[in-house]
Amino acid sequence: MSRSRRLFITDKAMRLLLVSAASTSVLVVCLIFLFLFKEAGPFALSPGLGKLLGSQWIPVSFQEEHFGVGPLLSGSALVTALAMLVTVPISVLAAIYIAEIARPAEREVLKPFIEILASIPSVVLGFFGLLVVAPLIKTLFGLNTGLTALTGALLLSLMAIPTIISLSEDALVSVPYALKNASLALGASHLQTIFRVTLPAALPGIVAAVMLGIGRVIGETMAVLMVTGNSAILTASPLASVRTMTATIAAEMGEVPFGSVHYQALFWIGIILLVITFFLNIIAQRVLKKYGMMK
Amino acid sequence: MKKVALTLGLLLAAAITGCDSGPSQQSAPVQTLSIKGSDTMVHLVSSWTEEFMKAHADIDVSVTGGGSGTGIASLINGTTDICAASRGMKEKEQNMAKERNISPVEISVARDGIVMVVHPENPVNSLTIDQLRLIYTGKVTNWKEVGGSDTPILLLSRESSSGTFVFFQEHVLNKEDFSSSARLLAGTSALVQSVAADRGAIAYVGLGFAAEAKTSVKTLGVQGADQPNPVLPTEETVRSGAYAVSRPLFFYTNGTPTKTAQQFIDFCLSPAGQQIVRETGYVPVS
Incomplete structure (x- = not known):
């Protein structure tokens, strides 16, 4: 074999190696979708997808099993919405401070702490919720138990805050100096510039940050499993107990007989979750791209 | 080149299977x-x-x-x-x-006996199987309906993956469904903890766990359908089957x-x- 030919082959091989390494994640996503549909598939034939639309989730019963994902969807939605109500104002204000007002020394202190908050394992947060937040909610609202949707939402907001702060801060920082300087030159104060110029300019990035935060929150499992009480009821009350989709999968997947209807129903919940987070991600990326904020 | 890779692979496989048998100091194979x-x-x-x-x-x-x-x-x-x-x-x-x-x-x-536990300050001392069924299916929601104080009942249960859940459903709920407002907790210790903390709470746990929890919760007597008096869960009553909720x-x-x-x-x-x-x-x- 000539030297040039050997070089050519090595080159090809290296290229192939790099391409396959880079496309692993694409492959994995496709495989996960395939696998989920393969396991969940038979449910569509019998008992039929209509079963998923019910408002009762009673997977273990001597009477009739119900696999309505209604209460689980509403549980996840309620917890996520409450978490965002708490998270978004705090995170955006924090991001504004860090990006626009804080002195470098303050930034040096704040940023590592935010990263530490992001790295706390969710099961540890769950313990914290069970022993600190739940009793607090219980006494604060005079309830007979602190295992509520609100308790779960508060823990989730602790997890979402770092994500949203970091991404919003990126968005604020990437607003061109020319815009800010023009505003200041026209006589606007620092605060006016932040709220009238920088914040609106960074808004698409912040919206994307919130969407990614929602994606993180809706997929979170351990902490909500530990503190929300897990009753599968349709409710909009923050002080009621809810059962989220993730908690349902985590609590029930271990027990189900392989291949049973219940097993397939859990995979459908997985598909629903995946589709939700998938679209949240796509929308967030679209927003970022459209406003030229993609890095 | 191929040969080298093959040899390496074989060596690796041998090393892995070697590890499987654990510390190889014993002469007898480990089962x-x-x-x-x-x-x-x-x-x-x-x-x-x-x-x-x-x-x-x-x-x-x-x-x-x-x-x-x-x-x-x-x-x-x-x-x-x-x-x-x-x-x-x-x-x-x-x-x-x-x-x-x-x-x-x-x-x-x-x-094993399944023991009904409530908060130590709950004045109720015993329940009939019927009352338990009404409570857990959500038809009775206040302690005053079963002779207690005016406190809403907080239903606590194991997750549906638990054998205790299914046994309770079959033998106490008479195969009816649990009330959907029951809080499902992941483990027995979480149940005991919640009962100890919440005045209106009721939960079911294994006899062993109730014995461990001792004074932090109160054990209820249970009166079976054909029994004249409530029976407290003890070793004798569980073995003889006199205690209705045993398995x-x-x-x-x-x-x-x-x-x-x-x-x-x-x-x-x-x-x-x-x-x-x-x-x-x-x-x-x-």
Whole structure:
């Protein structure tokens, strides 16, 4: 074999190696979708997808099993919405401070702490919720138990805050100096510039940050499993107990007989979750791209 | 080049299989025995295992929980040697086993009483089975309806993967569904904790756990349908069956137990094994 030919082959091989390494994640996503549909598939034939639309989730019963994902969807939605109500104002204000007002020394202190908050394992947060937040909610609202949707939402907001702060801060920082300087030159104060110029300019990035935060929150499992009480009821009350989709999968997947209807129903919940987070991600990326904020 | 890779691969495979057999100081090959299933029984089975392995250093027993349903599923999937279950196999599960050519053999190894616990300050001392059913199906929602103070009842239950959940549903709820407002908690200790903290709470736990919780919760007497008086759960009343909410604890194996599994089961049923049953808060079968 000539030297040039050997070089050519090595080159090809290296290229192939790099391409396959880079496309692993694409492959994995496709495989996960395939696998989920393969396991969940038979449910569509019998008992039929209509079963998923019910408002009762009673997977273990001597009477009739119900696999309505209604209460689980509403549980996840309620917890996520409450978490965002708490998270978004705090995170955006924090991001504004860090990006626009804080002195470098303050930034040096704040940023590592935010990263530490992001790295706390969710099961540890769950313990914290069970022993600190739940009793607090219980006494604060005079309830007979602190295992509520609100308790779960508060823990989730602790997890979402770092994500949203970091991404919003990126968005604020990437607003061109020319815009800010023009505003200041026209006589606007620092605060006016932040709220009238920088914040609106960074808004698409912040919206994307919130969407990614929602994606993180809706997929979170351990902490909500530990503190929300897990009753599968349709409710909009923050002080009621809810059962989220993730908690349902985590609590029930271990027990189900392989291949049973219940097993397939859990995979459908997985598909629903995946589709939700998938679209949240796509929308967030679209927003970022459209406003030229993609890095 | 190919040859080198092949040799390397073989060496690697040899190294891995070598590791599998563990510390190779013993001359006898190490046998393994896996036991999986009921969370209620994990404590008991681990205690048995500990004693058993002292006498049989050559047998490596691994114990995992997850719930009776998980254990039975594993037996059906052939991923465990012994399944520990705190309930009998359901018909559905038996059919599933048949489909996969698994023939489960049932061995009763101990008895357990399911104890109703409430907050220590709750004035109610006993409930009838009927009242329990009404409470857990959501038809009775305030303690004053069953002779207590005017406090809303906080229903606590195990997750549906628990054998206790299914047993309770079958024998106390008379196969009706649990009220959807019941809070489902992941483990018995979480239940005991919540009952100790919440005035209106009621939960069901194994006899062993109630004994451990002692004064932080109050144990209720239960009056069966055909009983004149409520009966408190104790070793005698659970073994005799006078206490209405009691159950046998099982081992399941696929067909006749293997020699190793049989050795273990024999140990569990021996006087020493049954003494461990008593020490862990359950009731011996013999």
